[in-house]
Amino acid sequence: MRLTSMRWEDGRLSMLDQRGLPTREEWIPLADHHQVAESIRDMVVRGAPAIGVAAAYGLALAAANGADMDEAAKELAASRPTAVNLFWAIDRIMALPSLNAEAVLAEAKKVEDEDYEMNLAIGRHGQELIHPGWNVLTICNTGALATAGHGTALGVIRSAHDAGKEIHVWSCETRPRQQGLRLTAYELTKEGIPFHSIADSAAASLMRDGRVDCVIAGADRIAANGDTANKIGTYSLAVLARHHGIPFFIAAPTSTLDTKLPNGDAIPIEERGAEEITHIEGIQIAPEACHVFNPGFDVTPGTLIDAIITEEGVHSGPYSFLSERDISSL
Numbered sequence: 001m002r003l004t005s006m007r008w009e010d011g012r013l014s015m016l017d018q019r020g021l022p023t024r025e026e027w028i029p030l031a032d033h034h035q036v037a038e039s040i041r042d043m044v045v046r047g048a049p050a051i052g053v054a055a056a057y058g059l060a061l062a063a064a065n066g067a068d069m070d071e072a073a074k075e076l077a078a079s080r081p082t083a084v085n086l087f088w089a090i091d092r093i094m095a096l097p098s099l100n101a102e103a104v105l106a107e108a109k110k111v112e113d114e115d116y117e118m119n120l121a122i123g124r125h126g127q128e129l130i131h132p133g134w135n136v137l138t139i140c141n142t143g144a145l146a147t148a149g150h151g152t153a154l155g156v157i158r159s160a161h162d163a164g165k166e167i168h169v170w171s172c173e174t175r176p177r178q179q180g181l182r183l184t185a186y187e188l189t190k191e192g193i194p195f196h197s198i199a200d201s202a203a204a205s206l207m208r209d210g211r212v213d214c215v216i217a218g219a220d221r222i223a224a225n226g227d228t229a230n231k232i233g234t235y236s237l238a239v240l241a242r243h244h245g246i247p248f249f250i251a252a253p254t255s256t257l258d259t260k261l262p263n264g265d266a267i268p269i270e271e272r273g274a275e276e277i278t279h280i281e282g283i284q285i286a287p288e289a290c291h292v293f294n295p296g297f298d299v300t301p302g303t304l305i306d307a308i309i310t311e312e313g314v315h316s317g318p319y320s321f322l323s324e325r326d327i328s329s330l
């Protein structure tokens with residue numbers, strides 16, 4: 001059975017609580033869009049494409065429950081600010097000619113199915129860049145748990161492995177929420193893909209020692225010039241990769257493109273709570289009243305990205321994802 005982060009069955013939405021993985025596999029039933037918004041905000045479900053799919057199903061619940069769809073859309077849109085897929089999915093549903101329950105659910109299922117197909121295409125295109133025997137470094141979780149299945153950056157890794165390229169993965173722990181140590185390690189273990197989890201701070205010396213052949217990461221929002229918002233720490237990996245002459249790739253579906261933004265300066269960067277840093281599994285590890293700055297994302301300039309892989313193919317810089325419509329509106 002395909003690993004996925006959520007299931008719509010018999011009119012009900014349930015989500016795999018990613019906060020408990022890898023030690024607890026617990027599915028949570030969600031009865032309404034309020035609970036979906038809360039599950040996105042609390043990172044029960046996380047990952048740019050996955051929260052877009054979740055929001056689409058949240059609107060399907062709102063329609064089925066007879067809720068005010070505009071209010072439901074606003075509540076879901078307020079759950080997290082950085083991943084543009086959330087707003088792309090909400091806008092797509094709200095643009096339907098009719099917001100009856102059947103039509104909204106059908107469109108939500110299309111959003112999910114299309115994301116899965118886009119990830120398979122990203123994998124096909126991206127694995128062409130991966131040489132046999134490469135050591136591939138990645139950050140956060142960009143796999144089936146962050147999408148509708150297969151994954152983006154981790155989808156490229158899966159596809160390269162499935163193509164018999166015998167790669168090895170360095171999976172950054174990804175402080176503070178440890179999506180790499182908990183979720184990517186969980187997925188790679190399930191698939192039997194060789195990997196080592198590493199502290200985020202170990203990446204530099206691995207690159208210096210010639211033990212990294214490429215870096216591949218996901219994205220939460222890509223501006224028209226290729227500036228890319230992704231998990232905090234991605235920018236430092238891009239700078240390190242450029243310093244060491246190592247190719248740095250981003251993998252994302254086109255639903256992650258925000259062509260209204262000419263560059264990454266205006267991408268909203270989510271700041272999360274201090275407890276994500278001061279506590280681990282609810283246990284305090286920092287002094288009382290410890291001051292914390294906890295941005296969830298950073299922006300990597302398109303000039304540091306050697307290729308952006310989408311379902312359409314491999315794009316190389318300089319990037320210009322502006323559509324004709326966007327150019328005419330500038």
Ligand SMILES: CSC[C@H]1O[C@H](OP(=O)(O)O)[C@H](O)[C@@H]1O
Nearest residue numbers: 046047048142146218219230231
């Ligand atoms: C396939 S996109 C996954 C993307 O989302 C992650 O952020 P979060 O776990 O906070 O939702 C991270 O930026 C990943 O690259």
